[in-house]
Amino acid sequence: MWRTFWRSIDRFSLQHFKFVIEELQNIKVVDKQNRELVIDLLQSVVEIVTYGDRQDPLIFECFMEYQVLAEFVRMLKISRDSKIEGPLLQYLSIMIQNMDSEHSIYYCFSNDYINNIISHEYEFDGGDLAPYFVSFLRAVSSKVNRDTLCLLVKVHGDAVVSFPLYSEALKFACHGEKMIQTAVRALTLKIYNISNDMVYKFMTAPPVSEYFSVLVNGLRDQCLRLDAVLHAIEERGTQLRSKELILESDKIVDDMYYFKDILSVGEPRLSTLVTQNLLNSLVFPILFSVLNSNKKNGSDLSAITSLYIVSRLVQVVGGKCLINNVASAILYTFMISNGGVLSEECAFDGLDPWPNEVGRIFSSGSKSEGTESMKRILEDSMLSNSNATNCVEDKISVQRSGILAHVFSEDHILLLASLFLLLILTESKDLEYPLAPKIRLDRLQNKMVQNHDSSASEVVGGSILMRFIPEIIDSLLKILAIQPPLSVIMLWHTGWLLRMFLIFQSMRLSDNNLLLFATSYDQSCECLRKELDGIWFDYIPEILRNEWEICKRALEQSSLHKDPIFTLELSLHKLSTNGDTTSYFAWKRMVDTVKVFILHIQLKTFISKGELGENPLHNMMSSPPVDSRTIHASDVSSASFGSDVSLESGIPCKIAFSSAGIRDIYLIPVACGMTGKLLLTEKHPFRSRRGVVIALAPLAGLSPKIDENHPSWLHLRIRELEPRFGRSTDRGSQLKMSSVTDGRWTLGFPNAKSCEAAHMIILFEINKQRSFVENILSPLLQKDNLENFADIQHDKSCEDEGL
Numbered sequence: 001m002w003r004t005f006w007r008s009i010d011r012f013s014l015q016h017f018k019f020v021i022e023e024l025q026n027i028k029v030v031d032k033q034n035r036e037l038v039i040d041l042l043q044s045v046v047e048i049v050t051y052g053d054r055q056d057p058l059i060f061e062c063f064m065e066y067q068v069l070a071e072f073v074r075m076l077k078i079s080r081d082s083k084i085e086g087p088l089l090q091y092l093s094i095m096i097q098n099m100d101s102e103h104s105i106y107y108c109f110s111n112d113y114i115n116n117i118i119s120h121e122y123e124f125d126g127g128d129l130a131p132y133f134v135s136f137l138r139a140v141s142s143k144v145n146r147d148t149l150c151l152l153v154k155v156h157g158d159a160v161v162s163f164p165l166y167s168e169a170l171k172f173a174c175h176g177e178k179m180i181q182t183a184v185r186a187l188t189l190k191i192y193n194i195s196n197d198m199v200y201k202f203m204t205a206p207p208v209s210e211y212f213s214v215l216v217n218g219l220r221d222q223c224l225r226l227d228a229v230l231h232a233i234e235e236r237g238t239q240l241r242s243k244e245l246i247l248e249s250d251k252i253v254d255d256m257y258y259f260k261d262i263l264s265v266g267e268p269r270l271s272t273l274v275t276q277n278l279l280n281s282l283v284f285p286i287l288f289s290v291l292n293s294n295k296k297n298g299s300d301l302s303a304i305t306s307l308y309i310v311s312r313l314v315q316v317v318g319g320k321c322l323i324n325n326v327a328s329a330i331l332y333t334f335m336i337s338n339g340g341v342l343s344e345e346c347a348f349d350g351l352d353p354w355p356n357e358v359g360r361i362f363s364s365g366s367k368s369e370g371t372e373s374m375k376r377i378l379e380d381s382m383l384s385n386s387n388a389t390n391c392v393e394d395k396i397s398v399q400r401s402g403i404l405a406h407v408f409s410e411d412h413i414l415l416l417a418s419l420f421l422l423l424i425l426t427e428s429k430d431l432e433y434p435l436a437p438k439i440r441l442d443r444l445q446n447k448m449v450q451n452h453d454s455s456a457s458e459v460v461g462g463s464i465l466m467r468f469i470p471e472i473i474d475s476l477l478k479i480l481a482i483q484p485p486l487s488v489i490m491l492w493h494t495g496w497l498l499r500m501f502l503i504f505q506s507m508r509l510s511d512n513n514l515l516l517f518a519t520s521y522d523q524s525c526e527c528l529r530k531e532l533d534g535i536w537f538d539y540i541p542e543i544l545r546n547e548w549e550i551c552k553r554a555l556e557q558s559s560l561h562k563d564p565i566f567t568l569e570l571s572l573h574k575l576s577t578n579g580d581t582t583s584y585f586a587w588k589r590m591v592d593t594v595k596v597f598i599l600h601i602q603l604k605t606f607i608s609k610g611e612l613g614e615n616p617l618h619n620m621m622s623s624p625p626v627d628s629r630t631i632h633a634s635d636v637s638s639a640s641f642g643s644d645v646s647l648e649s650g651i652p653c654k655i656a657f658s659s660a661g662i663r664d665i666y667l668i669p670v671a672c673g674m675t676g677k678l679l680l681t682e683k684h685p686f687r688s689r690r691g692v693v694i695a696l697a698p699l700a701g702l703s704p705k706i707d708e709n710h711p712s713w714l715h716l717r718i719r720e721l722e723p724r725f726g727r728s729t730d731r732g733s734q735l736k737m738s739s740v741t742d743g744r745w746t747l748g749f750p751n752a753k754s755c756e757a758a759h760m761i762i763l764f765e766i767n768k769q770r771s772f773v774e775n776i777l778s779p780l781l782q783k784d785n786l787e788n789f790a791d792i793q794h795d796k797s798c799e800d801e802g803l
Contacts, residue, residue, distance in 0.1 A: 014058050017048045021066045030079040038075060039087045046091040050098045060104055069113035076120050085122055089132040092117065093139040105143045109151035114140060118164040130172065134183050137169050141187040146194050153199060160202035166191055170211045174218055185258050192265045204269045216277040219255045223282075226252060227305040230568055249565050252309070256316040263319050275321045278313070283322070286310055287329045291402045303406065304567060307417040311424055311564040320430040327425050330403035407472060412479050412490060417567035419472065419497050422465060423559040469504050470513075476501070477516035480600075481523065488592035490570050492554065495599040496562075499555055499606055509607065517603070524600040525781050527593045532774060535583055535701030535719055536590040538674055541617055541776050543594045548615040551598045555612060583701055583719035583742050601780065616780060639679055639693050647691045650681060651758045653714075654748040666691055667747060669762045671699055671769035674776075678702060678716070678762065697745070699769055704762045711752035714759060718743030 010016060024041045027034065045068060052059025075088060099105050108114060118137065124130050144152065144165070154162035169187050172180050195203070202208060226248040233245065259278065263271050286306040301309070314323055406418035425431055476498040480491060502509075509517065531540060605613035639645045650666030657663065668679040676699030681691030697718045707713035719742055749755040 011044070012048055012051045012056075012059075014056070014062060017045075017052070017059055017062055018066075020044045020048070021062075021068060021071070024068075024071050024075075025066075027075070028078065030075055030082045030084055032082055035082045035084055038082075038084060042072070042075070042088055042091050046095045049095055053099050053101060053104050064107055067111075069108060069111075073113060073116045073120075076117065085120075086129050086132045089117075089129075089136040093132075093136045096136075096139045096143060099143065106148060106151070109140075109143075109148050115152060115154075115164045118168050130175065130180060131177070134169070134172055134175075134180050137165060138183045138187055140165055141169075141190045144190065144194060146196070149191075149194055149196070149199065153202075155198065158198065160198045163199065163202060163208075166203065167208065170208075173211060173214065185261075189258075189261055189265075192262060192267065192270060195267075200267055200269050204273050209273060212273050212277045213281065215255070215259070216281045219252065219259075220282050220285075222248070222252050222255065223286075223301060223305065223309050226568075227301050230305060231302070245568055246565065249308075249312075249568070253312060253316060256312060259317045263317065271319070271321075275319060278317070278322060279325055283310065283313065283326060284329070287326070290406070291330070304413055304417055307406075307414070307421055308564050308567050311417070311421045311567070314421070314424050314428065315560065315564070318428070318430065320432070323425065323428050323430045324432050327431060330421070332402060404468065407468065408475060412486065412494075413567065413570045415475060415479070416490070416493055416497060416570065417564070419476075419501075420559060420562075420564055420567060423497070423500055424564075426465065427558065427560050466504065469501055470510065473498065473501050473509070473513055474516070477513055477520065481516050481520035483523070485523070485527070485596070487570070488595050489566065491596050492551070492599055493566050493570070495603055496555055496557070498603065500559070502606065517607070521600045521604060524593075524597045528597045528777070529781060531590045531593050532770060532777070534590060535586050535703070535717075537770055537773055538676060538698065538700040539587075540590065540594060540773060541674065543591055544598065544777075545615060545617040547591075547595055548598055548617070551595060552602060552612050555599075555602055583717075586701075586719075597780075617776070639677070639696070641693055641696065643693045644684065644690055645679065645681060645693060647681065647683065647689055650691065651754070651761065652750070653754075653758065655680065655745065656748075663694075665694065667758055669699060669765040671765040671772075673772055674769065676700060676765060676769035697743075699762070699766045702762060702766065704759050706752075706755060706759055707746075712749045712755045714747045714749065714755050716745040716747065718745060 020041055024038075024045065027038060027041075030038050048059060049063050049068070052063070072088060072092060075084065079085070096105075096108065099108070118140075122129055122133060124133070140152075152163065152165050153160045166188070169184050172184050175181055175184070191199070192203075226245070229244055229248050259274055262274050265271075286301060286309055289301050289306045290303050290310070310326060314326055403418050403422065406414040407422070409415050409418075476494050479486065479494045480498070485491065486494075528540070531537060602612050605611070645668070647666050647668075649670075650668045653665060653667050654662055655665055663682065666681045666683070668681060670677055670679070678697045678699055679693050680695040681693050684690040684692055697716070701717060701719040703717045705715045707715060747755075747758070749758060
């Protein structure tokens with residue numbers, strides 16, 4: 001060793017490389033005493049080899065000649081609790097990642113050096129070795145291709161008997177660290193995309209194939225955790241943010257996308273294995289809980305969580321087999337009640353109503369215990385709900401089992417979740433039998449709107465779902481019209497579903513449907529009128545203008561792009577803030593009321609015109625024309641803190657600020673268009689007819705009240721002047737406002753008469769501001785009745801028929 005200090009050497013020369021190899025070969029045992037020396041030698045080897053791979057072919061020839069990789073394997077074997085494994089794997093990962101030539105990679109993968117390093121017995125417990133090891137596996141997989149894959153597998157005859165890179169990686173599939181899980185999934189997907197027939201056969205045969213069962217069981221455990229989080233939030237009895245719920249659902253969706261990526265490989269054996277595990281271990285037990293909610297189920301999930309999971313699986317994972325099995329399962333009792341096959345009126349384009357995959361699943365000769373169990377479950381469900389099957393003419397009671405039992409449930413959340421699942425299936429291009437129209441919803445709507453095609457109903461008439469659309473629309477309208485009104489999020493999702501089913505129905509409503517909608521519409525108008533008497537009436541036009549396009553986009557969104565987590569979030573919005581008098585909750589109530597009103601306006605327009613309406617306040621003036629009678633409009637209405645204003649209309653009074661004692665001030669209430677302010681001013685020290693604004697508050701929300709015991713005192717409530725408008729980056733657009741305690745001002749006047757005069761002037765200015773807002777909204781708040789809606793629908797029908 002000492003000789004290295006007596007000469008100047010080139011670190012990347014071939015001579016120095018041979019010296020480093022010689023020093024490494026002289027190591028007989030690796031322990032704590034020489035650990036640092038060995039690490040330095042390994043680092044030098046990696047640096048020189050990486051340099052030589054690109055700059056000097058002689059270095060890599062030396063690397064092969066001296067079989068340096070064998071020295072790495074030997075270092076692992078002679079190590080005695082020296083903790084050298086981590087650095088060794090790290091340096092190897094760096095070397096492999098930086099190799100560019102195919103010749104170098106081919107050599108490294110030969111002679112079982114890499115396999116021996118992978119198969120070495122490492123001690124992972126309680127240490128930080130796992131990230132180094134998985135990183136090494138990931139580095140190796142990044143260089144694997146169809147040509148080099150055969151170098152990493154062991155073959156006996158015509159069968160693969162060992163694949164250390166894949167098998168060892170699977171041991172970390174359920175590791176607690178997300179980065180390790182991600183690396184393992186990236187590795188497996190790389191292998192799935194480059195494997196050959198023998199490797200596929202190895203990966204899809206036991207015991208290696210148990211990996212897919214482990215994945216599905218892990219997904220099932222996450223579903224149970226999601227259900228537990230949902231019920232925990234409900235039991236706490238508070239309206240919490242759904243952040244925790246979203247976090248758990250995102251973990252589930254990440255796993256689902258991994259399954260989708262596996263199916264996207266296109267290998268039939270992989271696809272069949274993944275789909276079978278999903279169906280037998282997750283989908284069928286979940287559907288059991290949905291279809292037999294009156295019995296103890298094997299999934300231990302609530303019906304609402306079950307519907308969410310199935311909806312997300314269909315959306316994210318998809319696949320012809322999974323989609324058709326889900327559709328067959330949820331409508332199994334309906335099909336059986338029609339003689340085991342779809343009736344003639346449900347036939348569509350000559351397609352077999354039972355796809356090949358579904359036929360195999362439910363065939364009596366199936367060898368799958370899970371699918372046979374599901375068949376018995378579905379048959380039991382049909383028998384237990386078929387007391388009315390003798391009444392052939394009854395089209396509803398016979399089939400109100402399975403998913404349809406929830407579609408017509410009194411539980412509004414289950415109703416919405418069930419309909420959402422049906423719509424997802426309806427829009428799937430992989431569905432092989434007519435659950436619903438084969439024409440996609442967006443295309444159907446465009447055809448009806450652009451061409452006014454009255455025969456559109458004939459296109460969609462021959463589908464299972466069409467039988468129940470009138471009853472479904474009736475149920476949705478009842479939710480909209482229920483009193484007291486439900487939460488705004490539930491009403492909006494109800495409106496979205498209603499629009500989707502109105503498309504199927506060609507936007508024609510029965511008289512009973514029209515009455516329900518007219519009732520609901522009038523209720524939304526009445527709620528908005530009440531808000532005109534509230535403390536935030538001055539912001540109603542602004543909210544209408546800002547929220548219109550957001551709400552319109554929400555109605556136009558396809559179910560394929562809509563996150564069904566709303567079905568879980570609905571249960572978090574059951575609590576009402578009625579009775580809370582703070583301006584913060586009054587703001588939330590006003591915004592919700594405006595959104596519900598926009599929903600009804602949009603649905604009314606959609607029923608009458610077949611399309612959603614444009615924003616009626618889009619061109620609304622932000623400020624009114626200048627009124628010559630308002631002598632103070634130029635300085636008072638636009639005043640802010642510190643402004644110099646006229647005191648001509650000021651009312652003298654006193655106020656006590658905690659930091660400054662009692663002060664003589666002038667009170668100036670002023671309304672100009674939608675703007676209304678209350679100014680507190682102090683007389684200017686040098687100008688007797690002018691004052692300086694020392695405080696201001698919005699007129700809306702003041703709620704002036706004369707003190708009963710002191711008639712010269714006037715109490716005012718002060719709400720926040722300017723709410724903060726913004727966009728939420730995690731869950732869509734919304735209006736935000738900080739929750740603050742309302743302020744209180746008490747003004748003292750010389751006598752009760754001047755106090756009463758101030759009270760009347762403030763009310764006058766508030767009413768003037770309110771009248772301006774009412775005039776803006778009056779065209780939208782005109783009362784409609786059943787005859788109006790009937791006339792609208794009649795005009796639309798005549799237009800479609802070309803009369």
